[in-house]
Amino acid sequence: MSHKPPSLFDGAIVGPAIVDSFRKLDPRAMITNPVMFVTQVGALLTTVGIFTASADRGFIAHLAVWLWFTVLFANFAEAVAEGRGKAQAQALRRTRVKTMAHRVASGGRTEDVNANDLRKGDVVIVRAGEVIPADGDVIEGAATVDESAITGESAPVIRESGGDRSAVTGGTRVLSDEIKIRVSINPGEGFLDRMISLVEGAKRQKTPNEIALTILLAALTIIFLLVCVTLKPYGLYAGMVFSVPVLIALLVCLIPTTIGGLLSAIGIAGMDRLLQHNVLAMSGRAVEAAGDVDVLLLDKTGTITLGNRQATEFIPAPGVSEKELADAAQLASLADETPEGRSVVVLAKKFGIRERQIQELPHAQFIKFTAQTRMSGVDFGNGDGVGRRIRKGASEAIRQFVTEQGGHNDTTVMDKVNDIARGGGTPLVVADGRRMLGVVRLKDIVKGGLVERFKRLRTMGIKTIMITGDNPLTATAIAAEAGVDDFLAEAKPEDKLALIRREQTGGRMVAMIGDGTNDAPALAQADVGVAMNTGTQAAKEAGNMVDLDSNPTKLIEIIEIGKQLLITRGSLTTFSIANDVAKYFAIIPAMLMGTFPAIAPLNVMGLHSPTTAILSAVIFNALIIVALIPLALRGVKYTPMGAAAILQRNLLIYGAGGVVIPFVGIKLIDLIVTALNLV
């Protein structure tokens, strides 16, 4: 389940956001955003101008109001983004309040304490039906746990001490049994708490790209400040006195207020979108890095393939019918409890072989599959098929069995075996006594839809590498079928780390998803390390994101969210800068018209009067922020394409659009302002 995003302007969020917009006017907070800080100072000076000006007070008052709106709209954008993020996080956190915990005190007795008083290292006992009071590791016992509160997945999961499934999350409920948990965090330090602090303005740290963009915007602001300040003496040279409010109006229109006002909202909304996908990010930097990922490491099992190999084909030896082989294979697999064995029974059904139960054959002696014998089968005593000894198993084991029975190696069967192995499958040979009946092909089943997803990744320029413990032959075949670009076969945990380092030395950014303790070093080394929520605490600490759904293909969505975040920033920056063209055409003729009426043809929009022109530009500048809040929160639509195609599209929409739209917008506002006779 993914948490439903609240509608863009949910009343519960908008109300507090409006209050916050005013609270954020505090200059100490504003100074972190140079563009809006300058706007605020401009608004303040214009407000003072209402009282000091000798003429045009109404006009100046209108300007002042709209300049304040510009600042407030920007604050509102940030407040709404924060509100949505917090609402999202609170929904997750709500579960954990007012939980009582049974803490194990010295001497082994338990005491009941408030969950908020638990400290890292405390040991608590949680019984069936109780809520787990804090994040921790199971140190004793095993239990089924309902984690639907955080994952939305209703099927309970098993959590047990030791191994890779020992981590439990606060707020989830134990359904059966009793477990002892060692608390792994102090209050306020949980993943959720960290996530919440990321969306809250005060504690939010700017990401590297955000810092670079802020520098660009600040520098542009300084340049435009200079443009407007020097315009005063230039005007004096020409015998014109430009009033300060008009120069401020020009300044605010020229500086990139649109992106300046929406920048932090975009960042917060990116986190929020991750949260909607049930992913907790530990830092904004990680979200941004996700957009930069060049290489994706994916474990084969569980990510690319369904958990187990399955029988897909019966290949009979010469003179044996397919049905005969299927029948024998089924009999030999009845005692094979492994998923592979069961899949043989399932496949046999397709050949019209009725599913038999062990009980139906009281005289038969079943031989279970073991890792040592590497085969399973059945020996018939009395009754049907007296003396038949059917076996199914690895080719080596069966060959030995057949030889022991006095039979000999069937080369045609062995050729098939080799063919299958070369094709990436796993061959199982079926023998009846001294006779080899044929081969069963076991195959890894690649999950549906992956080929398309990897293709999408490839168009995004991302290389996928499959990590598998299989031999290179098998790995090649699966890699080809799933459409991954590369694979690492016979991989040990340390190989994973080495691979990540190698790719990083080559300048590439690596993302991986993992769950086990032995994944921790690789998760820490990867630029984007996503730990599954079912994974160990060590894995979660090492990664910079946690996927609450523990869905290995989630990485693809994470990457898309990261890209979308950067695209939204870039697009709105382009749009903001491109807007300046129209604003110049609105304001410059208006400023000069008084002294040089000849300049009228430059008023290409045909704006009503100098005052309506300037006011319309300022109003447009303020309203465009509000108009773009939904886009900033939702993010610019991202379709996986090559960089060149994306660039072309966005350049057209936000670059060319950014030049054209304000011409239309300012003209419309001018018509309204004129009709209302505002100034």
Add this chain to the structure above:
Amino acid sequence: MQPSGWLQLAVYVVVLAAITKPMGLYLMQVLDAKGRTWLDPVLRPLERLTYWLMGVRADHEQDWKQYTWAMLLFSLVGCLFTYAILRLQHLLPLNPQGFGPVSPDLAFNTAVSFTTNTNWQNYTGESTMSYLSQMVALVIHNFASAATGIAIAAAVVRGLARHTTKLLGNFWVDLVRVSYYLLLPICLVFAVALVSQGMIQNFQPFTKAKLVEPMKIQVEKKNDKGETVKGADGKAVMEEQAVTEQVIPQGPMASQVAIKMLGTNGGGYTNANAAHPFENPTPLSNFLQILSIFAIGSGLTYYLGRMTKSQAHGWAVWATMIVLFLAGALACWWAEAAGNPIHHHLGVIAADGNMEGKEVRFGIFNSALFATITTDASCGAVNCMHDSLTALGGMVPLFNLHLGEVIIGGVGAGLYGMLVFVVLAVFIAGLMVGRTPEYLGKKIQSFDVKMAMLSLLILALTILGFSAWACMSQWGPPDPATHALTDGTNNSGPHGFSEILYAYSSAVANNGSAFAGLSGNTPWYNTTLGLAMLFGRFLMVVPIMALAGSLAQKKLVPASAGTFPVTGFTFVILLLGTVLLIGALNFLPALALGPIVEHFLTAQGKLF
């Protein structure tokens, strides 16, 4: 806009495109300390001797700070050397006319002007400078400042091409190799070619010739003490003077003109610069001169492509420059061909367009083309009077200066200026493809953005700031009550403002061409223009070198389908947009008060 003009323009672009690759390939060798050229047998020993004399180890490369310090030190010493000679010329030999020392402010202005590749001339050579000053103090910089610009460009390109290193090359090696292998040989050939066209190259005294048609001119009346006599209205009293003789200058002109053009210096041998019949005798000499202005700058884009192993990127940068060049040339040509609206109102159909201030031999097209090219590059040589261009025609050179002369640009300076825009374009649009912006595999991070924006900030700050200061000073605006002109400007209204704006734009952009009309040789203008030239060159170069140093240290991200493309049509459009939106928009209000207002007022019949 006659067909002959179109044809010439086409020929110019085709020839320029054709020489770009050979020039780029030659630059590859020149700008490589181990590079090989066919001049090696002659020049290699000289090169080694020079290193030995200078104590330079040719194989020792420098990081960006060392490189920049070396460049600054060299420029400082060169500047002081020139300043000293100008101030002491009365004590030094080769001063037969017995000129006194150059005034401190003029000496400062001139020394800075030549050191910064500007060649703004606030003096009249024949009445101020001794032969020694002309031939040693000034000419040395025609080579040195050009070589310095190319060296910096080479260091910046190396910063792009290399990775995980701090080293950007050796300034002294670049300086020496560019001078010996590039500038000197080409100038030698070029000068001979110019002589073949009739350009003079001699050491004869000036010739005096009797005018066929004696003429009378109006001059200010002087009293016995040599002071201007002023009438009751405070204006100078004019009197008639007969002119019967003409002084025809002589001298080693071709050799000076060759480096003036090739090194985008632009300081004229004669006051009339490339409009003078000796300094620009034929259409072919005119063509060769404008070709040589762009030759090295154009070749450097090929060098960029070669070095970064992305030739398509080099051509994309070249194409962007050429589009901007063509737009400017066509606009200027159109405005000049359209002529003066006042003439049209009077019923005078000037078929030739606006011929005021133009050399009749060159006409509208070649004057407009020359004006565009000389300001696209930081050359500053002129073959027409920019002040006499129509308002819009004159806005083209001004606009070119405001872009920071990135359209091919001054030798070296044009490329590194354009690369700043490339970095910004890649940063802004790079985000739009959903990755941390990468330029040729280098991530553009906050430090790089800071340095790129810093150099833009300095350009805008210096041009706009100094112009504003001048407007507020007593040398700026005419008296509001009497409309009497000040000591500084000779024109009132928007045109006077354009003159001030042009002067500082030309100085900061290190161009050196003038809109004239401004009395530059005053302590105020000498000092402020000098400072503007210094800021425009050296304050801009430091952040750009820091940017190069930062890029050189970065890891190389291998290209993939997700990599931001810096080649092709889209990139050219993007770069154009960035140059125009980020570079030019800042100057729009100032241009509105100058040429734009003037244009509309002229249409109404007002002149200034």
